[in-house]
Amino acid sequence: MKARFALALGMALFATACAHHRDVRPGADGVNRVVIQTDDTDEGGRNAIPQANHYCEQSNKHAAIIEEGSKYTGKMSEDSYRTGKTVSKVAQAVGGAGYVFGGKNERVAGGVVGLGGGIADSALGNGYTVDMKFKCQ
Numbered sequence: 001m002k003a004r005f006a007l008a009l010g011m012a013l014f015a016t017a018c019a020h021h022r023d024v025r026p027g028a029d030g031v032n033r034v035v036i037q038t039d040d041t042d043e044g045g046r047n048a049i050p051q052a053n054h055y056c057e058q059s060n061k062h063a064a065i066i067e068e069g070s071k072y073t074g075k076m077s078e079d080s081y082r083t084g085k086t087v088s089k090v091a092q093a094v095g096g097a098g099y100v101f102g103g104k105n106e107r108v109a110g111g112v113v114g115l116g117g118g119i120a121d122s123a124l125g126n127g128y129t130v131d132m133k134f135k136c137q
Contacts, residue, residue, distance in 0.1 A: 020054040023047075030135050031066065037126040039085060041070040044130035056136035066133040074127030081127045088124065091117025 025033045034051050038044030045068060052063035072078045091113050098110025 021051040024051055024055045027133075032134055032136070034130075034132045034134070036130045037073075038128050038130055039121075039124070039126045041128050041130055044070065044128065045132070048130055048132040052132065052134045056134075059136055061136040063134045064137045066135060068130070068132040070128050070130045072127055073129045074125070078127070081124060084120065084124045085127075088117045088121035092121065093117075 021034075023034050023036050025035060027033055032052070032055065034048040036044045036048055038047070048068070049063070049065070052065070056063045072081070074081045076084075095110045095112070095114025095117055098106045099114060100110070102110050
């Protein structure tokens with residue numbers, strides 16, 4: 001059992017190590033892009049920078065950001081998407097609190113509400129695309 005756990009942990013670490021710049025798209029004239037699908041544009045932007053830096057570090061260079069932007073690319077209206085994301089996050093938090101702090105009945109209800117919130121969040125997906133252009137210098 002310990003060997004399986006160690007193997008699974010090793011594989012997870014290896015997979016993570018290989019994914020340092022999985023969203024980088026090399027481009028012409030040295031202008032590269034990081035394109036990230038996300039539900040939080042701030043977080044997406046923060047995730048793009050280390051990927052660009054890691055990509056450039058392979059050539060002993062640093063990333064110089066040229067342009068960064070984000071846009072809503074979801075399938076429903078942006079207002080409906082934001083409302084759905086908010087409701088799903090609240091359901092997860094309230095359900096989790098009920099599960100942890102409630103009595104027997106509250107735990108069951110909290111688990112159901114939290115699970116429903118998680119399913120809704122997953123179904124809504126990542127509605128934004130962050131696109132950052134950079135050069136290695």
